[in-house]
Amino acid sequence: MKWKDGDRQGMVNTKNKYFTASELKDALKKFKADQDDVSAAGQQKLKNVKDQYRSYDELKDILQQMHVDVETDTEIMQKLLLAYTEEGSSGDMRLHVLTELEYHVHQIDNAQNLIELGGFQLVILALNDSNSDIRAEAARVLGAAVQSNPKVQIEALESGAVPTLIRFVASDSSTAVRKKALYALSTLVRHFPLAQLRFLQQGGLSCLAQLFGDPNATTLRIKAVTLLHDLMVEQINVENLSPDNPTNMEKKKQYEKVPLLQMMVEAGWCQLIPTLLDSPDHDTREKVLRAMITLFTPCHNDYKSTETQQHLSVLRGEYQALVVEEKPEDSGDDYFSLLLSLVDEISTKMS
Structure with a gap:
C-alpha cells in the first residue's frame, strides 16, 4: 500500500512485517518512475535555483580575472621606512610609522628583516629625537624587536643601545621615555650575558639605584627590582644546568663573566630592596x-x-x-x- 504526506511518500507491506529484497527493488523502481513522471515541474524548479548561483567554472574564471595586490610584511615595512625618511615628514607621521613598526617587529622574522632593510639603525637614531613621544615610541619598538631574538639583541648591543637606554632611564625629562627605555633595556639584557656584562660595566646598577631617591619613580623602582631578581634567577638556573651537555657548559662560562650578585651587594642593593x-x-x-x-x-x-x-x-x-x-x-x-x-x-x- 502506497502512502503520501506532502513531499514525503512511501510504501507499507500490509501482508508481512517486512519486504523481501526483490520487493524493495521493485518499490525503488516505482518511486523513480513516479519522480520521472513529475520531473517537468521539478526540473524547472531546479533550474530556477541554479540560475541564482554561479557555477564553479564561472567562479574560477572570475577569480583568475581579479588582480589582488597583497603586500608582504617586508614590503609594508619598506614603505613605512620611506615615509619616515621622506623629506618634510611630520612628527605625527614619524610617530605613526614607529607605532606600525612596533606591531610588525613582534614577529621574529620581521624584526630580523628590519635590520636588512636598514630600519634598525633608524630606530636607534630615533632614540635621540628631540620629540619625547618619538623617543618613547622608538624605545618601545626596540624593546619589541629584541625580545627573545638573539640576532637583533646582538645588533642592538653593537649599535650602542645599552648606554643610551641607561642614560634615558636615569635622566630623561619624560617619564614615558624612562619607562619605555627600562622596558627596552630589560628585554635586551634578558638571556644575553654579554649585554648583562655591558650593563654592569656601563653603570646600570648605579643608574637603577638612583631611582630610589626619585619620588616620581615608584613604578620604575618596582620594575628595576623585578628585572634584577629575574637576572639573578637566570644565573641560578644556569648554574644548576647539567654539566654533561657542552652547550650548558658554554652557558656557564658566559654567565661566570657576569658578576651581578657581587656588584649588587657592592652597590648597596641589600639596603635598597627591603x-x-x-x-x-x-x-x-x-x-x-x-x-x-x-x-x-x-x-x-x-x-x-x-x-x-x-x-x-x-x-x-x-x-x-x-x-x-x-x-x-x-x-x-x-x-x-x-x-x-x-x-x-x-x-x-x-x-
Missing part, C-alpha cells in the same frame, strides 16, 4: 620578598636592621589575617598563604 616592603601593592611585595630571598646569603646582615624587621613583622600580621579570610572562601586561590610563606621563609633564615 625599602619597597612598605608598598601597598601585594604584587610588588611578592617581587621584593622573592628578591630578598634570592639575595639572602650576601645580604642577611642588612636584613637585621630594625626597619626591615618591623616591615616583615607588619607583613606577617597582615597576611596571617588575610589567610584566615582566604580559607573559608575555598576558591582555590592561596595567594596570601604564598606571601605569608615568603615572609616566614626570610624570618626562618634569620633565626
